[in-house]
Amino acid sequence: MVFQVMPFTSALHSAFWPLISNKKLTELRLDESPLPALAKYANNNKEGVPATLCLEWDAFDPKLLLQSATFLAKGSVVNTNTIETFKTMDKKEFLAQEADTLWKLMLNGEAIQEPSRLCSWVLLMHADLKKYLYYYWFAFPSFELPGTLEQKANPKAVESELRLELCEHLLKSFEDWKRLNSEISGFFFVRIEESTSVKILSLAEGIKPGVKFDYIGLADPSSMDEHPGVPLRNLLTLLMIQCPEKLLGDFKVLCLRQIRHGSNPIGKSVVLSMSYSGEKLANQPRSFGWESDESGRMLPRCVNMKSSMDPQSLAESALDLNLKLMKWRLVPDLDLDLIKNTKCLLLGAGTLGCNVARCLLGWGVRSISFVDCAKVSYSNPVRQSLFTFEDCLAGSDKAKAAAHMMKKIFPGCKSAHYNLRVPMPGHAISEALEKGVLDDFNLLDRIVQEHDVIFLLMDSRESRWLPTVMGATYKKIVINAALGLDSFVVMRHGTRDSRSFQDPNAKANAFLGGKDVTYVPGHDLGCYFCTDIVAPGNSTADRTLDQQCTVTRPGVSYQAAALAVELLSSLLQHPKKAEAPAAVYSKSYQGGDSLESTGILGVVPHTIRGSLQNFQQFTPTSMLFPKCSACSEKVIEAFKDKKFDFLKRAAADKKYLEDLVGLTEMLNVEGLEEDVFTLDDDDLTD
Ligand SMILES: [Zn+2]
Structure with a gap:
């Protein structure tokens, strides 16, 4: 009767590939000669299980441990330097040489002393170490048996x-x-x-x-x-x-x-x-002895180990796993992909910008872009967590240095950087500067549209104005954070659509009715400028040196940055997203759920104000102001219509904005000017 055997099936443990890669880099280099290696097989395979010959993490360990029912098979690995050699090598000749070697071992009796050579095998392979791709083909040389x-x-x-x-x-x-x-x-x-x-x-x-x-x-x-x-x-x-x-x-x-x-x-x-x-x-x-591939064809195989060997992939999966644990254990409905794929634009790469970026990274956000026009100065690294002393020495641009550090921390971060000065109202644009300002304007206009969320983290009030206008125009989520000496304000701007501009007085009455808790929908929430009844002007004109530096208690920026990011994450996880309503509590409010403003991660406030004076925090809600100089209908229309010319006029004369939205009229008619005082924002810093 015909003598038939069950052939070996190769099994390469995932730990073998890093091992051979390391050998290649540290020992083999360009050497293509056979590298002796140790494989194992077992004699306790259950029915239906192939006779596997395994190469594992101990393939090059002469002291490898053979468990019970496990046996040694000595073979060799031939790693070609190029994929071409691997492909074009004469496979018949290659196997014939291996068979010759085996035959000699049998003839000279070495195979008697070393029977593990009888389970002869050779692994012909090519390692593409850059792509973590491994091409390989196993052979188990053996001989035809005689008819006798x-x-x-x-x-x-x-x-x-x-x-x-x-x-x-x-x-x-x-x-x-x-x-x-x-x-x-x-x-x-x-x-x-x-x-x-x-x-x-x-x-x-x-x-x-x-x-x-x-x-x-x-x-x-x-x-x-x-x-x-x-x-x-x-x-x-x-x-x-x-x-x-x-x-x-x-x-x-x-x-x-x-x-x-x-x-x-x-x-x-x-x-x-x-x-x-x-x-x-x-x-x-x-x-004979070449092994067929998974589909039974006489072809080599290829394995892609990128996900388990590439350090960058490892960092990415570790970050994602961390977040998934939160989802699996505590918040099953958490939409991690939504956060991960949100594109964030950070205007300002100072203390707030750095800390907001770090916190976003913690949430797995991959796309984080920086805008700043300053260079890293000697006072920055101690407070601004993405800079080092070397950045000061090199005179690096802040946006670029921040983006660079983000990639160092997490290579999977897609961090762009833009060195631009945000144009401001009340800062007249001279003819000499106009070209530069126009370029900055156009760039800002483009990148605001390219991102999903705009963080306003600059150090002056009026630099927040143009991005607020753009955010309202392009219906972006705008998160604003500003610091005082020992206080901060973090808020989300209301989204703007046609509903925002319908009969504001009637709406205000409805929201502030007699209930304990009422809600202001996202499209009716105020922006940073909605509480002002004067247009933003040049607040830095008469600043002293002290005021231009970061004069805040150091912890305040960490607080504000963390809250800004968590406000965003709560907002994104609310079923209505940016439309999430914010609660308004009456004086008789006794506590309890604010259901409508509660999403998967809890309540989504409009504004968070905190102070280290008394270590307290409040979450007031304010409505949009129909005559707001940054988000009202007339401003959005004028911006859409005139773009850079609109900016030029607002820059030249702050009265232009006040006239446009009707503030002048309101102030004159109602004679409020003497009674009005606005909060001094000069101590706002980044
Ligand atoms: Zn506004």
Whole structure:
């Protein structure tokens, strides 16, 4: 009958690839000569499991540990320098050389001393270390067996050959012997000495003239009742070369499988009855052994290890996992992708800008762009968490240095930087400067449109004006944070649409009705300028040096930056997003849920004001002001209509804005001017 074996299937542990990459970089470099390596296989494969030959993390460790039922297979790795060599190499010739080597080992007897060489294998591969791509092809060289060797019958279950008691003795003897001879334990001879005693002989012992045995044995990786595993093929070849007289006539092979069947601990083992009528094998038979790919084709395979080896990918998955734990354990409805994919534009890369960026990164936000026109100064690094002393020495641009540091912290961060000065009202634009201001205006106009969220984190009141106008025009989420000496304000600007400009007085009355809690919808919430009844002017004109520096208690910016980002995350996780209403509480409010303004992460306030004077925090809500100089209908229309000309006029004369929105009229008619005082914002810094 036809002698057939179950072939090996290669199994490369994911830990093998970093190992070979490291070898390539530190030892092999451009060397393409075969690198000896150690693989393992088992003889306890359950039914249906392929006979796997595994290369793992210990493939180059001479002291690798062989567990029970695990055996050694010595082979080699050939790593080509280029993908072309890997592709064009003559595969027939390559395998023929490997077979030659194996044949010589059998002839000169080295394979008797080192039987693990009989499970011969070679891994031909190319490692593309830049892309973490590994092309590979396994071969298990073995030889065609002569016709003088015959399998006489189907394999017999071991229990029909040996009594249970003997099977138990056999296993014990084998395990005792393997403990002392683990590296050579894949092949052996079995001698039944008495009815209760089994002796295991090594290949070297059993092959000697005159030594008797009952079975030729091998640790069999096959899981099939009908077929032994492939190692038997090379074992028989070796014996036909080294001691054909021991095979002459009939002989038996014990395919030892350490897997229980019923009460028999090696019950899945089989015994093969064979016969040999030939002479000493003298000429090298035909060889074969390339492994087919997953679909059974004779082709190499490729594995992409980027996700598990690229440090950048590792950092990304670690960050995402951290956030997913929050979702899995505490907030199952959290939409992490929404936060992750939100594009944030940070206007101002000072203390607020740096800390807002760090906090956004903590939420997994990937796209964080910086706008600033200053250079890193010696006073910056201690408070501005993205700069170092070296940035001062180099005179780096703040936006660029901040973006650079973000990538250093997290390479997956897509951080753009723009060195531009935000044009301001009340700062007349001279002809000489007009071209530069126009460029800044156009750039700002473009990048505001390209982002989803605009953070206003600058150090002056009027620099927030133009981005507020743009944010309202393009319906962006605008988060504003400003600092005083020991206080801060963090707020979200209301979104603007046609509903925002319908009969404001009627709405105000409705919202401020008699209930304990009422709600102002997102499109009716105020902006930073809505509480002012004068247009922003040049607040830096008469600043002293003190006022231009960061004169705040250091902790305030951390507080405000953290709240600004958390306000955004709460807003994004509210079912209505930017339209999320903010609660207004009456004096009789006793506490309790503010349901409508509560999203997945809790309440979404409009404004958060805090102070270190008394360590208190308030969340007032204010409505839009129909005559606001930054977000009212007339401003948005004028901006859409005139763009840069609108800015030029507002820059030249702050009266222009006041006239446009009707503030002048209101102030004159109502005679309020003397009674009005606005909060002094000069101590606002970034
Ligand atoms: Zn406004």
